[in-house]
Amino acid sequence: MTIQAGQQSAASPVASQQMRAALAALRDQPIPATSKGFGRLAAAGRAPGAANPSGANPGVGGPGAGGPGAGSPGAADGTAADSIVTSASLAGRRPYLLGPDFVLPVLVLREAAMRQNIAAMAGYCAAAGVGLAPHGKTTMAPQIFARQLAAGAWGMTAATIAQVQVYRAFGVPRVLIANELADRGAIEWLAAELAADELAADPGFECYAYVDSLAGVRLLDDSLRAAGARRPLPVLVELGQPSGRAGCRSIDEALAVAKATAAAATLRLAGAAGFEGNIHGDSAAATAAAVAAFCRDLRTLGDLLPADPAGTPHLLSAGGSAYFDIVARELTAARPGRSRPEVLLRSGAYVTHDHGLYAAIGPGAGQPGRTGPALVPALELWAPVLSRPEPGLAVASAGRRDTGVDQGLPVPLRIRHTGGRETPAGRLRVTKLDDQHAHLSVPEESPLAPGDLICLGISHPCTTFDKWRVIPVADEEYRVIDAIHTFF
Amino acid sequence: MTIQAGQQSAASPVASQQMRAALAALRDQPIPATSKGFGRLAAAGRAPGAANPSGANPGVGGPGAGGPGAGSPGAADGTAADSIVTSASLAGRRPYLLGPDFVLPVLVLREAAMRQNIAAMAGYCAAAGVGLAPHGKTTMAPQIFARQLAAGAWGMTAATIAQVQVYRAFGVPRVLIANELADRGAIEWLAAELAADELAADPGFECYAYVDSLAGVRLLDDSLRAAGARRPLPVLVELGQPSGRAGCRSIDEALAVAKATAAAATLRLAGAAGFEGNIHGDSAAATAAAVAAFCRDLRTLGDLLPADPAGTPHLLSAGGSAYFDIVARELTAARPGRSRPEVLLRSGAYVTHDHGLYAAIGPGAGQPGRTGPALVPALELWAPVLSRPEPGLAVASAGRRDTGVDQGLPVPLRIRHTGGRETPAGRLRVTKLDDQHAHLSVPEESPLAPGDLICLGISHPCTTFDKWRVIPVADEEYRVIDAIHTFF
Numbered sequence: 001m002t003i004q005a006g007q008q009s010a011a012s013p014v015a016s017q018q019m020r021a022a023l024a025a026l027r028d029q030p031i032p033a034t035s036k037g038f039g040r041l042a043a044a045g046r047a048p049g050a051a052n053p054s055g056a057n058p059g060v061g062g063p064g065a066g067g068p069g070a071g072s073p074g075a076a077d078g079t080a081a082d083s084i085v086t087s088a089s090l091a092g093r094r095p096y097l098l099g100p101d102f103v104l105p106v107l108v109l110r111e112a113a114m115r116q117n118i119a120a121m122a123g124y125c126a127a128a129g130v131g132l133a134p135h136g137k138t139t140m141a142p143q144i145f146a147r148q149l150a151a152g153a154w155g156m157t158a159a160t161i162a163q164v165q166v167y168r169a170f171g172v173p174r175v176l177i178a179n180e181l182a183d184r185g186a187i188e189w190l191a192a193e194l195a196a197d198e199l200a201a202d203p204g205f206e207c208y209a210y211v212d213s214l215a216g217v218r219l220l221d222d223s224l225r226a227a228g229a230r231r232p233l234p235v236l237v238e239l240g241q242p243s244g245r246a247g248c249r250s251i252d253e254a255l256a257v258a259k260a261t262a263a264a265a266t267l268r269l270a271g272a273a274g275f276e277g278n279i280h281g282d283s284a285a286a287t288a289a290a291v292a293a294f295c296r297d298l299r300t301l302g303d304l305l306p307a308d309p310a311g312t313p314h315l316l317s318a319g320g321s322a323y324f325d326i327v328a329r330e331l332t333a334a335r336p337g338r339s340r341p342e343v344l345l346r347s348g349a350y351v352t353h354d355h356g357l358y359a360a361i362g363p364g365a366g367q368p369g370r371t372g373p374a375l376v377p378a379l380e381l382w383a384p385v386l387s388r389p390e391p392g393l394a395v396a397s398a399g400r401r402d403t404g405v406d407q408g409l410p411v412p413l414r415i416r417h418t419g420g421r422e423t424p425a426g427r428l429r430v431t432k433l434d435d436q437h438a439h440l441s442v443p444e445e446s447p448l449a450p451g452d453l454i455c456l457g458i459s460h461p462c463t464t465f466d467k468w469r470v471i472p473v474a475d476e477e478y479r480v481i482d483a484i485h486t487f488f
Numbered sequence: 489m490t491i492q493a494g495q496q497s498a499a500s501p502v503a504s505q506q507m508r509a510a511l512a513a514l515r516d517q518p519i520p521a522t523s524k525g526f527g528r529l530a531a532a533g534r535a536p537g538a539a540n541p542s543g544a545n546p547g548v549g550g551p552g553a554g555g556p557g558a559g560s561p562g563a564a565d566g567t568a569a570d571s572i573v574t575s576a577s578l579a580g581r582r583p584y585l586l587g588p589d590f591v592l593p594v595l596v597l598r599e600a601a602m603r604q605n606i607a608a609m610a611g612y613c614a615a616a617g618v619g620l621a622p623h624g625k626t627t628m629a630p631q632i633f634a635r636q637l638a639a640g641a642w643g644m645t646a647a648t649i650a651q652v653q654v655y656r657a658f659g660v661p662r663v664l665i666a667n668e669l670a671d672r673g674a675i676e677w678l679a680a681e682l683a684a685d686e687l688a689a690d691p692g693f694e695c696y697a698y699v700d701s702l703a704g705v706r707l708l709d710d711s712l713r714a715a716g717a718r719r720p721l722p723v724l725v726e727l728g729q730p731s732g733r734a735g736c737r738s739i740d741e742a743l744a745v746a747k748a749t750a751a752a753a754t755l756r757l758a759g760a761a762g763f764e765g766n767i768h769g770d771s772a773a774a775t776a777a778a779v780a781a782f783c784r785d786l787r788t789l790g791d792l793l794p795a796d797p798a799g800t801p802h803l804l805s806a807g808g809s810a811y812f813d814i815v816a817r818e819l820t821a822a823r824p825g826r827s828r829p830e831v832l833l834r835s836g837a838y839v840t841h842d843h844g845l846y847a848a849i850g851p852g853a854g855q856p857g858r859t860g861p862a863l864v865p866a867l868e869l870w871a872p873v874l875s876r877p878e879p880g881l882a883v884a885s886a887g888r889r890d891t892g893v894d895q896g897l898p899v900p901l902r903i904r905h906t907g908g909r910e911t912p913a914g915r916l917r918v919t920k921l922d923d924q925h926a927h928l929s930v931p932e933e934s935p936l937a938p939g940d941l942i943c944l945g946i947s948h949p950c951t952t953f954d955k956w957r958v959i960p961v962a963d964e965e966y967r968v969i970d971a972i973h974t975f976f
Binding site: 033034036037039040043099100101102103104105137159160161162165166169179180181182183184185186188189212213215216219240242243244245246247248249278384385386387388389390393395397400401405406434435436437439449450451462463466467469487488 | 588589593625654657671673701707731733737889922925939957976
């Protein structure tokens, strides 16, 4: 098996019949009027005064989304099928994001930027000779997964079994669970899913997980035995750092876990993995040096693992969204007498990049000696100014419910004044977010007034995507041409 | 109009035909297998290997929830209708939360605690002679709204038009938008919704909003005129604090806004409001004193407002979840020559309370001189230990994707060891949350091991509810007897 980006797409069932069918169905599903931002557009097909079509259609339309206001096809309330809003229908309608069709605040995904990021990362990995298993936790959006897989990704990374369940519902063929498993019920589910796959008309589900302790190997082996697992689960031994997250704290400890793994009948030792994203030094240079040192240890662990009895090459995986360039460099560096390992990056945030955390610490401008793919921020949050209660203060309608704040506050990019004129955000700053409000520091001479719109860049896409169930996708003229469904 | 809790239920259409029908439909909607926690239980009705029933049923089942894995009734894949999991069906099945049916981590709502909180708050408001418009942003769960309304709530509070759209989809009859409105498209939607209600078979939608500036009054009046609004929108003048959020910065300013409101043909001056939850003093006593002073100013504003031409009493509203006791006391205090105002609290978090923020600063134990309803924490987050990589460190499978962290980290309550024995959490502490992981400080002698479960209390229900689309509701034996759908 080779997992270089340019080659893996041929080897992976990246667009299985099952996945194509599930995505086609998703694209044709009505966007519920209860989806934040879509409440006006999606409700337009409702008969006047019929505020609650679901009352007339119990059981039709899914909960949490296809429920009240969804405007289900075939509803008996006079809804015309051509007024139903779906991802697919938006491509034809092309409603304007900043016009009356959308209710603000609204998060928007810029199609051109996302397309560039997916292509740039695929090209970067191909050139570096590494594979990519994008971390799907960032977006939890199967429509985006499909584009990442079509661009050559090896498979998708997940953090939890609940995420794997979403991936499987959409037919993602190959999953790396970058985590230990310890929930016996969840392990039983996985064993059953793998067993069912073997009996399916369109088999091909592969799943990998981590182990980092003898106790964990026993728990996993026992649980898989109890579940009657039919084929060994491939697992990677995780290497960690002192005071870090999970993972063995030394190469020797990891080798002992690897040995126990190789001896467990329900497991197959498939390689080694680690996560460098939690490493912090006193400076950017110190962090980069510590990340490199960790990667060299991981490489050494990989070199020392017992070989697979069947000759299957081991995987070596690391690489979040901040330091994947260092990971790729260190894990693929030539070592005398050693073959080049099969390296798998797991970056997730690259797909939208951001205006905060990853813009600051990812490879590229401002990071001397670090080169990476040309990523551009793809997410914007648009919010109206509600109040200008003091000369130096504005309050806008966007809060913790709309964007992540754990890695920094959103960044004002532009102001769209009443009438449509846009100006740069200048010295406008977000100083605080409440649940539903942004507090902004405003130059006193600014004409910013209620009704003006603020375009905000975000920091940390992972905790921004999870605030939105349906995200409009816009072209460069802010015409909405698609919508992405998330499954958090 | 009187809005005392004991009387308002008779006056309000709290269980309109529309709301009953929408909730009945919601309770019968299949819980999708893509709902975090429900991936095993909800998928049990699927035929083996049929990982994606939606592929065979395009257009059936709602997006984002009723999609793949939902097991829609009538699916052609061998699904038995009695294996579909719904809120209603859980009452009969009563699956065990901590058994293999549920995938961890999982958030659980304890029925008895929620019931107590709803009753205690209703009783408290009735005794205090104030009305309650619970802030629905906390849960965005119409099933909970219905219980709050049935307990006598005046209506529901919302922060945004998107929230009002969810409320209306479920037929909530009376809404207080505790916010200014500045999105012209959203205002147009509201005007159309109110107009449609007048023509409906079951009319009765009432909606209130805030104004805090002359510019805002003009914007709202212009937008309502442009939308052809048919009846005046009742608005409350918002009073704020220096360096606070929105709201006029003085009583004089608020009176000028009130005068402009009264003169606007599309608006009706309906009272005054404020938010004290952002007030912070150097000590608990200083904060309480500042909150009380603000409430007295708000009361004075209410006393000075021009009377309604038709004689409708003004509303006076304040009260988040931290200081509502002080609000109730100050706004209802006797004033010579003044009638007792119609006071409306807007607390939202009371419905589940918490083990963090509100346990610490709400009325009750530890707050000398402040008495309130007897609230108990109703939310718990259960997560498995994945790794014990160092004697003093454990890593569990729960993160920022599962609980709010903006008002403090979750609090370990109990450990459930493999085999089912429970022990108190003792000196276990959460030190950090990543997106999908909890870092825990562990006494070195603790036997905590992978597979053990940790029960966490949460801080700030508002930013915890929004991490979950379907939340199991359990009895005191952790049998799951219901499920709550959220609409964030």
